[in-house]
Amino acid sequence: MAGITTAPERSLLAVMLSRRIVALALAFLIMIVGIAVFAPALFSLDPAAMSVRQRLTPPGAAYWLGSDAFGRDVLSRLVHAGRVSLLIGAGVALAAAFAGIFIGLLAGFYRRLDGPLSRLIDAMMAFPDILLAISLVAILGGSVINVIIALSIVYTPRIARIVRASTLVVRELPYVEAARALGSSTSYILSRHVLLNISSPIIVQATFIFAYAMLAEAGLSFLGVGVDPATPTWGTMINEGRQFIDRSPYLILFPGLAISFSVLSLQLLGDGLRDALDPKIARQM
């Protein structure tokens, strides 16, 4: 039995990093996560300390990124706000992935459940994301955990749809029939045969939802319906800085840049993941 060939396969990471822009995005994301996690412990960064005499100080030696209308350090607030934004993004991505996998597997594997669940998914996707999020936060009340819950509900249908469609394909493959012939349980078939083979599109979509959720959180906070104003987020910082836009544009510039670069990096990472997981594209890279 000759002829067994082991193709020298490059790892997923190697394929992704061969694109410079994706490598850059990943480096940026690691940097901001690193700052958000470690900086508050290493430096004295009090986001609430006020200094009324040094209100609206432009960026300089005293305040690297300036101070706001209450004389609070913009850099400190930016770092603390980053923790909240990243927490919300990651929380929503994880929660929406779990709920979407659960609903999508049920809809895709059990024909009886497909009709009702698919209609529910369609109905939810018919609402504009931000409108649904505003309504849900209005009902639940503004706190970090409630914003995560509300945005998870908003983004679950996106994952559920992908999981359902992929499950429909895999369900009919001979190896699933082989598993039934062997007497494997439905839970084993779903976890080992279905979920394992549809994980790539789920991971890619979860990365995009991470980005959407950070953007949506900023939008909610900017509109004043996000987390309560005492908790700094990039959205609330822009909302507060809006009144001083002509005199102190740096107040919205830095949180704006933070949002833009984080979301852009996540999107690029998602694109890179999608291409690297697609064997047809990955070979050309």
Next chain:
Amino acid sequence: MHDTLVSIRGLSKTFHSDRGPVYAVKDVSLDIPRGSIVGLVGESGSGKTTLGRTVLRLIEPSSGSTYFDGTDLNSLNTKGMQAMRRRMQIIFQDPVASLNPRLRVRDVIAEGLVAHGVGSGREREQKVAALLDEVGLKAEHMNRYPHEFSGGQRQRIGIARALALDPDFIVADESVSALDVSIQAQVLNLLLDIRDRRGLTMLFIAHDLSVVEYLCDVTAVMYLGRLVEVGPSARVYSEPAHPYTRALLSAIPLPEPGAKRGRELLQGDIPSPLAPPSGCVFRTRCRHAQATCAETVPSLSPRGDGRKAACLRLSEIS
């Protein structure tokens, strides 16, 4: 002990499509003797694959039953059927799609052992190694993924998976059709070896008549969901009784250059199972058809030499 391991009785399967009922398998009765290989041949769309699946209750039959070692499979509940699956297995046509690409060979082969809680982790590993050896692969192959193997090797992995639970009965659904001719021969000889060693009973589904002649003790010919002829392979091949079998066999190419034989060419295509002809399903393409053929459904009647054929004019045309 019965001499018949699998007894199919009046098995039918009707699918419901948008354009009406599709009669995929219609009133099939067939006995598979213990330790024998029964070949099931027929054109594409004759319902042979559906029959194979329905026998194993991977597809629920519309009516009729399969008796496995005396037990009516339809009488079993989910749990009883799950336990019974240890004794009956299937080998697939497509060596690529029948193996989960994300699982290592050891997990593919051990799946049945895990499902039925057989053995400890160590015992399963030894069993997988023994199975790989039995199908002509090496024990160290167990840590590789399916894509690292060729088509023939993958088919061997599929056979090892089916053998893992030491079944009594295996349905081989077009199991060599997707392979090169040289590889086909290897896999066929492997199946014969395994049958002799383990005393397996097999239902071998194929459209390749030469393969069935080589491998099978009994040949059953299927047309449009019905069996038209069943008998010992040697007899069926040397002296086909049913007009359809004759036409089918005359289409086998002869291995000598320039050799010719009286070919019985069939006119037209197999009719749609959405609207099968009345009476004898083959009458629309049969050159012996008469008016009576449209009225009576011929039953599979014994011919005395161990053979059965479903044709009203059998005595006149033979």
